[in-house]
Amino acid sequence: MLRDVSFNLGAGEAVEITGPNGTGKSTLLRALGGFLPLLSGTLDWTEDGWDDDRTTGETDAAPLPERLHYLGHADGLKTALTCGENLRLWGAMAGHAEPAAGPALDRVGLGALADFPVAYLSAGQRRRVALARLLVARRPLWLLDEPATALDRAAQATLSAMMADHLGGGGVVIAATHAPLGLAGARELRLEP
Amino acid sequence: MKRTLLALFWRDITLARRVGGGGVMGVVFFLSLVTVVPFAIGPDLNLLSRIGPAILWIAALLSGLLGLDRLFQADEEDGSLDLFRLSPAPLELVVLVKCAAHWCVTGLPLVLAAPLFGLMLALDGPALGGVTLSLLVGTPALTFLGAIGAALTVSLRRGGLLLSILVIPLAVPVLIFGVSAATAAGGGTMPFLTPFLVLCALSLAAIALSPFAAAAALRSAGE
Numbered sequence: 446m447l448r449d450v451s452f453n454l455g456a457g458e459a460v461e462i463t464g465p466n467g468t469g470k471s472t473l474l475r476a477l478g479g480f481l482p483l484l485s486g487t488l489d490w491t492e493d494g495w496d497d498d499r500t501t502g503e504t505d506a507a508p509l510p511e512r513l514h515y516l517g518h519a520d521g522l523k524t525a526l527t528c529g530e531n532l533r534l535w536g537a538m539a540g541h542a543e544p545a546a547g548p549a550l551d552r553v554g555l556g557a558l559a560d561f562p563v564a565y566l567s568a569g570q571r572r573r574v575a576l577a578r579l580l581v582a583r584r585p586l587w588l589l590d591e592p593a594t595a596l597d598r599a600a601q602a603t604l605s606a607m608m609a610d611h612l613g614g615g616g617v618v619i620a621a622t623h624a625p626l627g628l629a630g631a632r633e634l635r636l637e638p
Numbered sequence: 639m640k641r642t643l644l645a646l647f648w649r650d651i652t653l654a655r656r657v658g659g660g661g662v663m664g665v666v667f668f669l670s671l672v673t674v675v676p677f678a679i680g681p682d683l684n685l686l687s688r689i690g691p692a693i694l695w696i697a698a699l700l701s702g703l704l705g706l707d708r709l710f711q712a713d714e715e716d717g718s719l720d721l722f723r724l725s726p727a728p729l730e731l732v733v734l735v736k737c738a739a740h741w742c743v744t745g746l747p748l749v750l751a752a753p754l755f756g757l758m759l760a761l762d763g764p765a766l767g768g769v770t771l772s773l774l775v776g777t778p779a780l781t782f783l784g785a786i787g788a789a790l791t792v793s794l795r796r797g798g799l800l801l802s803i804l805v806i807p808l809a810v811p812v813l814i815f816g817v818s819a820a821t822a823a824g825g826g827t828m829p830f831l832t833p834f835l836v837l838c839a840l841s842l843a844a845i846a847l848s849p850f851a852a853a854a855a856l857r858s859a860g861e
Contacts, residue, residue, distance in 0.1 A: 478720075478724070480720060480861070482861065507726065510723060510724050511724060511725070511726050514724070515720060518717070519715070519716050519717025521716060521718050521720070523718070525656040526653065526656075530652070533645070534645055535721060537642050538646065538725045539725060539726075542641060
């Protein structure tokens, strides 16, 4: 359980949640994502000017869980499906009318593996497919739980660039991390036991 | 929203087809149960044709339980369940669609195989038709009731046994009216339509209500 946590973020801002193991970094992210109920306190989200690519005609007054991407410890990939199929599914589940996996996979350097079952991929490659999910449907808030796990140096640089682009486009990033993510101007929220 | 749910439906069908197990294993299990019974009670054709509908229904119930424990557990393990909750589609509809896909790959093959296996139990034409029809409208109830159990045991590693214990009592009314509809079709004084319509009602009620119960269980499992 967490208490006395308070912060606010504007468009294009990022916060890195740090702290020793077991202090509640993941819990905080899951509470922000709406997976855990808040016992007390409030969570406000207002939005304007986010350039969305949704074409399904949902209203802009969508609740917060529908405006965020969550990348947890699990990658959310089905090993029996190909990378492209996994990404297109999550694009469609995010409300995107015609999700395209190609550009997102190219961005994380896996463009050649689009028709490859995820079962044959290494842990780092699976993580990169999971990161590509953030790009298939545009959503303003990214909640990332240890996003750099299992990534090599090149992929970590790609992740930093992806986050920088997202912030540049007016997005918000909240990441729980132990290693610095290489985000210029990111604030740090340190949780103590 | 429709596109979202359609994508999920095809994902589950594709997964079941590629991973295997689901549909074919259910039918094989169904077949082995139906085959074993005549060996156990002996080659008395009159007795077999009298209890045939009941045997087919019990076999369908047990084979339906076979794949249910993975219905939500697979999605819970790889994090997909969390991501469903970020979708504009409400979790209740996600559950409904997943159950529908599950029925198509596990329930429907049983219904299609039932007339064939009924022959092995010396059922005649009307009884075969009755049993198939009652399974067609009754197995969705088994799938949807099972979904409640699957959602309740989603985070238990070996929840399959607990799932069976939870679901079998709920399935008793379906079994009673399913078997009596199937038996009535094969002759006797009871009209076919009365138990058959009750069976339809049970299925519709399960389809309407269990997505809410299962979604509530899945939400609290995430906490």
